Amino acid sequence: MGDGKQFAGDTARPDEAPAAEPGAGADGAGTAGLENAAELTLSAFCWWRSDLPREVCEDYWRDVHGIMFARVPGLWQLRQLRLGANRPDLWPEARGVSFEAPDAAQPQGLPHGLFRSEADLAAFADHPMARETIPEDAHNFLGRIGAQLSPPGGGRTLLDRSDAPAVQGPPHVPTFVLCFVPRAGAASTEEFHRYLAERVARPWSGRPSALRVRVEPLPPYARSAMGSPGVPHQWPNDQTYLGWIELAARDRGAVGELLASTATGELSELVRAVHTYPVREIHTLIRAGRPTEVGLRGYPAVRAITAAGADNQRDEDLLHHLFGDAVRGLDQLRRRP
Known part of the structure; x- marks a missing residue:
C-alpha cells in the first residue's frame, strides 16, 4: 500500500477519469440533505485477500462485485471508499491515546450504504441477488469483512460543500476516514456516540476550512451484519x-488544524485509539x-464514454434497453402494489 504519506487530494488525476458523473443527481449543495433522507447506514470494513494484488481486489470490488448491488432495489446510496495506510503523524500527541494501528488490522476498503x-x-436483504449471489461472490476478493448497521437516524452528514455529487x-481535496476506539468503561455507547457527533464532528463542520463532515456511530462489534461463505468475520x-467520521478539508494544513483542535483532555478520557x-x-x-x-x-466503460464524448450512451431509453428496470433503482420498489 506504499508508505501512506501522500494525501488523497494530491493524487487526483482528472485526465484519467471523470471526477463526477454528468447528471448523477442533485448538485453538491444538496448532498447533505439527500444523504440525511436515509434512516439507516451500513458500514462494511473490508480487508483484501492477501494472495491477490491489491489492484485486482479493488477493480473486482468496483466493476464486478459492486455493480451487482446496483441491480437490487432498496439502496438509496452506495459509495466505495478505497483507503490508504493509517496516518498517525497527522495528530499531535494526546495523553493515553494511540494513533498507531498494526498493518494487518488496517482495512483497505469501506463500502458505505444508505437505506431510506x-x-x-x-x-434489499430479501432480494435473491443480495441474499445469495452477492455473499457467495465476496470470497473472490475479500480476505475478511466486518459490517455494521448504524443506529436508526444515527448517521448524519453535517456539512458538504463539494461540487461533485x-x-x-x-x-480533489484531502479526505479521511477517522475511526475511533473507545476507552473501556469510560462512557456508555450512547454517550460515546454523542461525543463523536457533538464534540468532534459538529465543531469541525463549523470551521470554514472543512468541506465535508459526516459522522457514523456504530454498535459494539459482535458479528458482521453482512456475511459471505468462506470469509472470516472476526x-x-x-x-x-x-x-x-468522514472529513474533507481544503488542504493538508487545514486537516492538521482540525485534528489539533480535537486533541483535548476529553479525547484522552473517552478514546483509546x-x-x-x-x-x-x-x-x-x-x-x-x-x-x-x-x-x-x-x-472502465464510463471512462471510455467520457473520453470519447459519447453522450448518446447516456440516453435513458438506451440505458433501459441495456439494463432493464435496474436503471430506475428504488423506483422499482415504489411502484410495487
Whole structure:
C-alpha cells in the first residue's frame, strides 16, 4: 500500500477519469440533505485477500462485485471508499491515546450504504441477488469483512460543500476516514456516540476550512451484519470501532488544524485509539436510489464514454434497453402494489 504519506487530494488525476458523473443527481449543495433522507447506514470494513494484488481486489470490488448491488432495489446510496495506510503523524500527541494501528488490522476498503427506511433495507436483504449471489461472490476478493448497521437516524452528514455529487476517482481535496476506539468503561455507547457527533464532528463542520463532515456511530462489534461463505468475520484485533467520521478539508494544513483542535483532555478520557485512513478513491455506485453510470457499466466503460464524448450512451431509453428496470433503482420498489 506504499508508505501512506501522500494525501488523497494530491493524487487526483482528472485526465484519467471523470471526477463526477454528468447528471448523477442533485448538485453538491444538496448532498447533505439527500444523504440525511436515509434512516439507516451500513458500514462494511473490508480487508483484501492477501494472495491477490491489491489492484485486482479493488477493480473486482468496483466493476464486478459492486455493480451487482446496483441491480437490487432498496439502496438509496452506495459509495466505495478505497483507503490508504493509517496516518498517525497527522495528530499531535494526546495523553493515553494511540494513533498507531498494526498493518494487518488496517482495512483497505469501506463500502458505505444508505437505506431510506427499514422497508427498503428489508426489500434489499430479501432480494435473491443480495441474499445469495452477492455473499457467495465476496470470497473472490475479500480476505475478511466486518459490517455494521448504524443506529436508526444515527448517521448524519453535517456539512458538504463539494461540487461533485457522485464522485468517481480520487477526491480533489484531502479526505479521511477517522475511526475511533473507545476507552473501556469510560462512557456508555450512547454517550460515546454523542461525543463523536457533538464534540468532534459538529465543531469541525463549523470551521470554514472543512468541506465535508459526516459522522457514523456504530454498535459494539459482535458479528458482521453482512456475511459471505468462506470469509472470516472476526475483527483482526481487539480495537473494534464504535464510530467513524468522514472529513474533507481544503488542504493538508487545514486537516492538521482540525485534528489539533480535537486533541483535548476529553479525547484522552473517552478514546483509546484513533486510526486515520486517507481516502485514496471514491466510487459512487448508487445515488438517490438510482444506479450511477459506474454502477451500471463499471468504471472502465464510463471512462471510455467520457473520453470519447459519447453522450448518446447516456440516453435513458438506451440505458433501459441495456439494463432493464435496474436503471430506475428504488423506483422499482415504489411502484410495487
